[in-house]
Amino acid sequence: MSAEVLDVTTVPAYLATRPGVPGLIDLSTATVQEVGDGNLNLVFVVRDAQGRSLVVKQSLPYVRMVGESWPLSQDRILAEGRGYVAAQALTPDLIPAFHGLDADRRVLVLEDLSEWTVWRRALDQGVIAPGAGAAVGTYAARIAFGTSVLGLPAEQVQEAAAAAANPQLCRITQDLVFTEPFVDHPQNSWDDALTGDVLALRDPALLHEVAALKYRFLTAGQALIHGDLHSGSVFVPDKRLRAAGAPAAKVFDIEFAFYGPVGFDLGTSLANHLFAHVRAQVLDRPAAFRESVADLPAQTWGAFAAEIARLWPQRADASWTDGFRDAWLREVWQDAVGFAGLEAIRRVVGLAKVSDLQSLATDERVRAARVVLTTARRWIVDRTRIAGPDGLLPAAASPVPGADARRSEPAGARA
Amino acid sequence: MSAEVLDVTTVPAYLATRPGVPGLIDLSTATVQEVGDGNLNLVFVVRDAQGRSLVVKQSLPYVRMVGESWPLSQDRILAEGRGYVAAQALTPDLIPAFHGLDADRRVLVLEDLSEWTVWRRALDQGVIAPGAGAAVGTYAARIAFGTSVLGLPAEQVQEAAAAAANPQLCRITQDLVFTEPFVDHPQNSWDDALTGDVLALRDPALLHEVAALKYRFLTAGQALIHGDLHSGSVFVPDKRLRAAGAPAAKVFDIEFAFYGPVGFDLGTSLANHLFAHVRAQVLDRPAAFRESVADLPAQTWGAFAAEIARLWPQRADASWTDGFRDAWLREVWQDAVGFAGLEAIRRVVGLAKVSDLQSLATDERVRAARVVLTTARRWIVDRTRIAGPDGLLPAAASPVPGADARRSEPAGARA
Numbered sequence: 012m013s014a015e016v017l018d019v020t021t022v023p024a025y026l027a028t029r030p031g032v033p034g035l036i037d038l039s040t041a042t043v044q045e046v047g048d049g050n051l052n053l054v055f056v057v058r059d060a061q062g063r064s065l066v067v068k069q070s071l072p073y074v075r076m077v078g079e080s081w082p083l084s085q086d087r088i089l090a091e092g093r094g095y096v097a098a099q100a101l102t103p104d105l106i107p108a109f110h111g112l113d114a115d116r117r118v119l120v121l122e123d124l125s126e127w128t129v130w131r132r133a134l135d136q137g138v139i140a141p142g143a144g145a146a147v148g149t150y151a152a153r154i155a156f157g158t159s160v161l162g163l164p165a166e167q168v169q170e171a172a173a174a175a176a177n178p179q180l181c182r183i184t185q186d187l188v189f190t191e192p193f194v195d196h197p198q199n200s201w202d203d204a205l206t207g208d209v210l211a212l213r214d215p216a217l218l219h220e221v222a223a224l225k226y227r228f229l230t231a232g233q234a235l236i237h238g239d240l241h242s243g244s245v246f247v248p249d250k251r252l253r254a255a256g257a258p259a260a261k262v263f264d265i266e267f268a269f270y271g272p273v274g275f276d277l278g279t280s281l282a283n284h285l286f287a288h289v290r291a292q293v294l295d296r297p298a299a300f301r302e303s304v305a306d307l308p309a310q311t312w313g314a315f316a317a318e319i320a321r322l323w324p325q326r327a328d329a330s331w332t333d334g335f336r337d338a339w340l341r342e343v344w345q346d347a348v349g350f351a352g353l354e355a356i357r358r359v360v361g362l363a364k365v366s367d368l369q370s371l372a373t374d375e376r377v378r379a380a381r382v383v384l385t386t387a388r389r390w391i392v393d394r395t396r397i398a399g400p401d402g403l404l405p406a407a408a409s410p411v412p413g414a415d416a417r418r419s420e421p422a423g424a425r426a
Numbered sequence: 427m428s429a430e431v432l433d434v435t436t437v438p439a440y441l442a443t444r445p446g447v448p449g450l451i452d453l454s455t456a457t458v459q460e461v462g463d464g465n466l467n468l469v470f471v472v473r474d475a476q477g478r479s480l481v482v483k484q485s486l487p488y489v490r491m492v493g494e495s496w497p498l499s500q501d502r503i504l505a506e507g508r509g510y511v512a513a514q515a516l517t518p519d520l521i522p523a524f525h526g527l528d529a530d531r532r533v534l535v536l537e538d539l540s541e542w543t544v545w546r547r548a549l550d551q552g553v554i555a556p557g558a559g560a561a562v563g564t565y566a567a568r569i570a571f572g573t574s575v576l577g578l579p580a581e582q583v584q585e586a587a588a589a590a591a592n593p594q595l596c597r598i599t600q601d602l603v604f605t606e607p608f609v610d611h612p613q614n615s616w617d618d619a620l621t622g623d624v625l626a627l628r629d630p631a632l633l634h635e636v637a638a639l640k641y642r643f644l645t646a647g648q649a650l651i652h653g654d655l656h657s658g659s660v661f662v663p664d665k666r667l668r669a670a671g672a673p674a675a676k677v678f679d680i681e682f683a684f685y686g687p688v689g690f691d692l693g694t695s696l697a698n699h700l701f702a703h704v705r706a707q708v709l710d711r712p713a714a715f716r717e718s719v720a721d722l723p724a725q726t727w728g729a730f731a732a733e734i735a736r737l738w739p740q741r742a743d744a745s746w747t748d749g750f751r752d753a754w755l756r757e758v759w760q761d762a763v764g765f766a767g768l769e770a771i772r773r774v775v776g777l778a779k780v781s782d783l784q785s786l787a788t789d790e791r792v793r794a795a796r797v798v799l800t801t802a803r804r805w806i807v808d809r810t811r812i813a814g815p816d817g818l819l820p821a822a823a824s825p826v827p828g829a830d831a832r833r834s835e836p837a838g839a840r841a
Contacts, residue, residue: 166593173591178581219749332636
């Protein structure tokens with residue numbers, strides 16, 4: 012089913028029909044701007060004369076980056092709506108305020124976070140976002156606990172999991188993350204100098220583990236995961252917003268949500284810590300920034316584990332013993348490390364790149380990408396032997412001399 | 427929703443309305459007998475004057491063994507219908523011929539297997555059913571492969587899994603297998619002499635592993651498993667039927683079907699091998715029977731692995747490497763051993779007993795049950811260290827002297 016596509020001229024009249032929305036904004040003075048930079052959606056910012064604003068998100072019936080040649084059901088906005096409904100119940104502080112889903116028109120209305128920064132952009136620019144890693148870990152823990160048999164009766168989880176099936180978006184992840192980077196595929200691309208590194212990934216020992224993680228992605232229906240929880244799916248506040256009491260991060264873009272392995276969201280986060288870390292080293296960012304990035308895995312995982320421990324007394328089943336919790340955390344961690352390796356590889360080799368690496372000069376990017384690929388292989392193959400976030404990130408991605416003018420201490424001071 | 431309950435007087439008129447059924451049997455001369463001995467359903471055998479027959483199964487709106495105090499949706503017959511539809515497509519030789527589901531009346535029409543024997547009864551009586559263990563392994567492999575991402579595109583599996591959600595029946599398994607045997611519960615019962623053994627199960631080391639297996643049962647949506655694949659869910663043919671070309675077994679009672687871990691069905695099978703094995707030893711059955719029972723785990727697992735290998739070239743995704751297959755088989759085996767331990771315990775401690783043990787004299791039953799509980803604990807706690815079916819069953823459950831008149835060789839000849 013295809014719903015009528017909104018444009019900047021039709022958004023105000025449309026919003027006038029949405030329950031509750033006319034009370035949030037003065038539609039008679041509203042101006043509308045289309046700001047979508049994603050692949051799958053239209054995103055409008057609507058502002059009134061009093062400075063109030065809203066975001067309107069409508070799913071397109073195709074993948075925007077590729078165009079109408081890749082049709083995609085607009086139903087994915089229903090998946091995103093389910094994600095926001097769950098997050099609103101479990102951790103409303105860590106998502107944009109949610110003003111409802113119009114299932115017929117495939118439209119979500121959300122808080123406007125234009126004054127916030129997409130976390131990846133902050134990381135790219137060397138700006139520290141205090142507490143953002145921990146906030147993402149807390150978010151992941153609340154969703155993992157509150158949508159799963161840890162926090163709910165099993166019947167309720169099984170019904171929710173059935174309703175949350177999201178096969179089209181899972182297929183995108185399956186292809187882009189788990190399949191295409193390891194075969195010849197026209198959507199792949201990389202710097203020529205990396206060809207040997209990329210082809211070296213196709214060895215049986217690695218491919219067996221990739222298959223095991225793909226199978227786990229497709230069969231471990233543990234919780235309503237985000238499904239694409241990278242630094243481009245997180246908004247961070249600036250100093251002014253923080254001073255006004257803003258939380259350290261807000262998670263958005265939940266359209267890949269489905270019942271999958273809890274470790275997947277943590278894994279995409281860890282991979283994006285790696286990109287930021289390698290970039291910061293290659294650009295020789297100031298020590299405070301480099302250290303804040305190097306600490307992200309420990310921050311994120313620490314917050315996740317702490318939040319699970321905090322929620323544990325509310326568990327839905329006395330069978331979930333503390334010993335089981337510890338074993339469960341170990342398994343989630345191992346899954347996360349493995350999935351992080353997959354996410355790391357696909358962002359170098361596959362269709363969807365990351366600005367952390369793409370915006371580097373070629374020589375720097377090649378060197379950074381080599382570190383990423385080497386680390387990713389280690390994560391995938393050794394995931395059951397990596398006990399925790401200590402030592403997860405590579406220590407040595409030597410800076411390019413003079414690559415960043417802000418360099419203020421001897422090279423290798425942190426190695 | 428509750429559908430009108432059939433009785434012996436209304437079955438013929440009802441069958442006259444079912445498409446295709448009047449061609450299978452002469453309803454004008456039909457006689458009807460109610461033969462259900464299960465807990466959840468009415469089962470009618472309908473025979474005509476020419477000796478043709480059919481089975482009609484209708485789900486009751488409560489658990490029959492407990493009575494109307496335990497209401498249960500009749501929707502479970504839809505789960506059973508899904509199980510038969512899948513099995514009919516993938517392994518029609520190893521189920522009763524399936525003549526359709528009436529979703530409105532909650533009725534299945536099936537081949538009448540009255541001339542066959544429920545496998546548990548044959549095992550109880552010391553009768554060998556050649557090839558039955560292997561047939562169950564083959565059945566489990568075909569379903570595991572053909573309903574999962576091994577054999578189907580992921581989208582199709584995700585849609586099928588959502589449609590196959592069966593929360594009410596999963597709750598029964600969750601409670602009876604994974605919860606009640608390990609707590610004080612009015613549905614539990616055991617011989618007084620076993621109290622120490624039963625209470626000793628409630629130690630943290632075991633309970634952590636029980637929790638891990640329960641979580642796996644609830645979250646590992648790998649394939650459309652049977653969900654209750656014990657020796658009471660399998661018909662075996664006698665010599666005459668085998669001579670006429672009957673398969674070695676037919677699987678039935680699929681109402682617990684849902685997308686769960688592949689190892690669960692194999693585990694319930696292995697546990698029931700243990701019951702038969704311990705009974706055969708305690709009763710000192712003839713060596714040929716004891717050896718055939720002792721070989722059941724190897725037969726079942728060997729047939730499962732062989733059938734997976736045979737189907738492997740038809741896998742739906744080139745990502746599933748041979749190395750992944752081997753790792754997958756190891757994981758399925760470990761799951762099976764763990765789930766077998768759970769099934770073994772619940773049949774001694776929980777609500778639903780097995781005739782293998784219940785029909786023994788008290789002293790024999792107590793000794794057999796001790797062996798079962800000891801073995802079950804080993805299976806659960808050591809499952810990752812048990813490499814295969816060799817040595818899975820306990821070697822020594824010493825016979826009761828003179829307990830079986832057919833004893834024909836020195837005690838301990840097989841020890």
